[in-house]
Amino acid sequence: SKPRILIARAMFPETIEKLSEYFEVESNQEDIAWSQDEFARHLQDKQGVFTTGSDRIDADLLAKCPQLKICANMAVGYNNFDLAAMTAAGVLGTNAPGVLNETTADFGFALLMAAARRVSESEHWLRAGQWDRWRYDLFAGTDVHGSTLGIIGMGRIGQGIARRGAHGFGMQVIYHNRSRLDAATEAECKARYVSKEELLRTADHVVLVVPFTPESRHTIGASELAMMKPTATLVNVARGGIVDDVALAAALKDKRIAAAGLDVFEGEPKVHPDLLTVPNIVLTPHIASASMATRLAMADLAADNLIGFLIHGKPLTPLNQEVMGGGDSIGA
Numbered sequence: 001s002k003p004r005i006l007i008a009r010a011m012f013p014e015t016i017e018k019l020s021e022y023f024e025v026e027s028n029q030e031d032i033a034w035s036q037d038e039f040a041r042h043l044q045d046k047q048g049v050f051t052t053g054s055d056r057i058d059a060d061l062l063a064k065c066p067q068l069k070i071c072a073n074m075a076v077g078y079n080n081f082d083l084a085a086m087t088a089a090g091v092l093g094t095n096a097p098g099v100l101n102e103t104t105a106d107f108g109f110a111l112l113m114a115a116a117r118r119v120s121e122s123e124h125w126l127r128a129g130q131w132d133r134w135r136y137d138l139f140a141g142t143d144v145h146g147s148t149l150g151i152i153g154m155g156r157i158g159q160g161i162a163r164r165g166a167h168g169f170g171m172q173v174i175y176h177n178r179s180r181l182d183a184a185t186e187a188e189c190k191a192r193y194v195s196k197e198e199l200l201r202t203a204d205h206v207v208l209v210v211p212f213t214p215e216s217r218h219t220i221g222a223s224e225l226a227m228m229k230p231t232a233t234l235v236n237v238a239r240g241g242i243v244d245d246v247a248l249a250a251a252l253k254d255k256r257i258a259a260a261g262l263d264v265f266e267g268e269p270k271v272h273p274d275l276l277t278v279p280n281i282v283l284t285p286h287i288a289s290a291s292m293a294t295r296l297a298m299a300d301l302a303a304d305n306l307i308g309f310l311i312h313g314k315p316l317t318p319l320n321q322e323v324m325g326g327g328d329s330i331g332a
Ligand code: GLV
Pocket: 053, 074, 075, 076, 077, 078, 100, 289
């Protein structure tokens, strides 16, 4: 008989159809919000699970699902996985890297443009019927073209944002990363490596694209915000918690920086109420990778990881392949 898998949230019909060729599929197509206990009840007799970036896999859940072998995340980030607990339980995790880089870089630029040029703020004002109150400096923002773009986290997405800035908008690009890029990649992105402090002090716009780890929590807090220019924009398309949201709301309210664009939040889907009351901010519900083509590609990659591992013994993008042992069936 076919292996059994669970799809934790509603999913593209074509993804369910593809998975059904290989597996007995239970899917949460009504998108019911399960508690962790309900999630465990649905998962306890399954060998695989298709998760989104908000379905939490932890030791408690794993203990209740002894047949589980793989969790395939439809996201590049996997801070919803307790990977150490998964490895201890012999459960493979996979993520969905690569396919979303350019789409996410597009959105980083969208938030940067929208924040610097006050797009959301001005639209609210227009919708509220206030256009008869025009004045000479109405929603005058900060230029993006020709300015200095500072990127913290220079993986593929950061590099995509750098290329857009350097080649499309004539920006000077500076970046900070755990490790320097090789010279060829720096040249292609026209990006110069600087310390985090120099970046914060000199960038006109700061974009965050670092993965969430205990070390990257509050990469931007009150003291970092204090280093930024009062005209600067801050954009976060990485993960909630990279920015101290309370400190950011205070900095925006006091005009210590000019504007911000956030796609991710500490404790999302809850958004700190202080962020909802400051006007000079653009807020989106974690949609940076959400073009139709890219979401389909992410779903397809998660599905291919389930099929690759449970049917062929070769996942495409494993996170903890040590759970697969030393055999020659280990996928690259
Ligand atoms: C989205 O945030 C992802 O990690 O893919």
